[in-house]
Amino acid sequence: MQSVRERPALGRVSADCLVCAARLVGLCAPLDPPLLELLASDAQRSSLLPRQAIFLQGDPARHVFILSAGAARLTRLLPDGRRAAVGFRLAGDLLGFTPLPEYPFGAEALGPASVCRLERHSLDSLIARHPVIERRLLDLCMDELASTQEQLLALGRFTAEERVAAFLLTALSAQARRGRAGAILDLPATRGDLGELLGLTLETVSRVFSAFRRRGWIRLHGSTGVEIRDAAALGCLARGEERAGTAA
């Protein structure tokens, strides 16, 4: 089912590119320019087509990746073919940093994207020489843990509508944090992608989008644009404020 699997072509990367892509979030955000230069000197940049794999579940975890542009998803494949998404990641996020010998899940680009690839051992030696990086990794890990726990709450206790509402608002604020303010969410994901993230089928996701649209809470623009027109109503759902009837 995965259309494109070959590895991206590689190229050298400048510190500028790293700085520019990951100014406000991610590993590089708080690092000194000289340190960034050091990171960049070891990294290789590559561009990804939509749906292209960054790494596969089960591959030896020899590299870490910084997503410098675009969006990606992390997915786990079950033996019987079911697939679940562990999360979506945006520009600046670190991918594939694991203590395990193999990646416990795969990563693939959602839309067009680009990554900086760094050898795991070269990150390790960088850490050894510059403890500030370790501190930064701990912060990132804690952020990721917190968002995973939120996701857990959603899958464990939220209805389909609540999950979609929570996702839309989370994605909107993640996009805002990366500089693009405004109510239009750029979401290069199919209904199926969202279903895998939210523990729903693609049909259920579609029905929820339709319901939100009918209530005037969202508007769709093209294939990837989702305009949030009533963040308050969505927020009420996303916070889990009532179990029963959805008031007008």
Added chain:
Amino acid sequence: MQSVRERPALGRVSADCLVCAARLVGLCAPLDPPLLELLASDAQRSSLLPRQAIFLQGDPARHVFILSAGAARLTRLLPDGRRAAVGFRLAGDLLGFTPLPEYPFGAEALGPASVCRLERHSLDSLIARHPVIERRLLDLCMDELASTQEQLLALGRFTAEERVAAFLLTALSAQARRGRAGAILDLPATRGDLGELLGLTLETVSRVFSAFRRRGWIRLHGSTGVEIRDAAALGCLARGEERAGTAA
């Protein structure tokens, strides 16, 4: 609904106690004795009754806790009263370590338990003086992230039976890692507790236990003992190996 809420009585703690409780897992596992002594000198020990709160969701996050004995659960309460458990924690685990100003969820003892309480700022200053602690925190955070992602997978894609099976095996191996080998799991949690962890109702958890018992996969001993009699069968479910009929 929470029966006991007052804070535990505090007392001094020895490094020995920390070492002993958390020898193989947790924050203290790989630390030098002198460092442990340092940690211990700042910590206060307290005993907890079953169901006693360690900290509440929304409390200022001024302390971190090391669970030195017993089991605890972390729960998030939704505005409308629904409750979800983020996870269970066992002896040696670190609780309440968050970058946020307030605890994002509450922690309470499942059975009788004890914790070592440490001021957050004193942990911070310890980190500043001994970077090895930071490394250890990163490892712990990554472990916690990995187990949370497993849990996410379970809630997103697993059936009720698969969730319970996966939980039982995870709990068994967590117990084994803490020294108590063997097939009998000591589980001081009600069906309701498990339901909150697994995103199910207590009745569904009970029905799954009954089904496993009828198939001879488990046996119950008293109110907390669960004997795993067919780990292979449970493992097959827990890995998500088939979607449809459960073969005899």
Added chain:
DNA sequence: CGACCTGTTGAAATATATCAAACATGGTGG
């Protein structure tokens, strides 16, 4: 144009929740 993919909507099937009742268990106090 036709094949293909994504999205939408409908009708039926189903896993789990909800509601309800009985049953066990352990503690407590008469």
Added chain:
DNA sequence: CCACCATGTTTGATATATTTCAACAGGTCG
């Protein structure tokens, strides 16, 4: 010691949210 109560468990009947199966519509692309 036993009656009593609170708490947790089990099981049943019913309801319901979501899945599953299916058909169709709108793009896109070769």
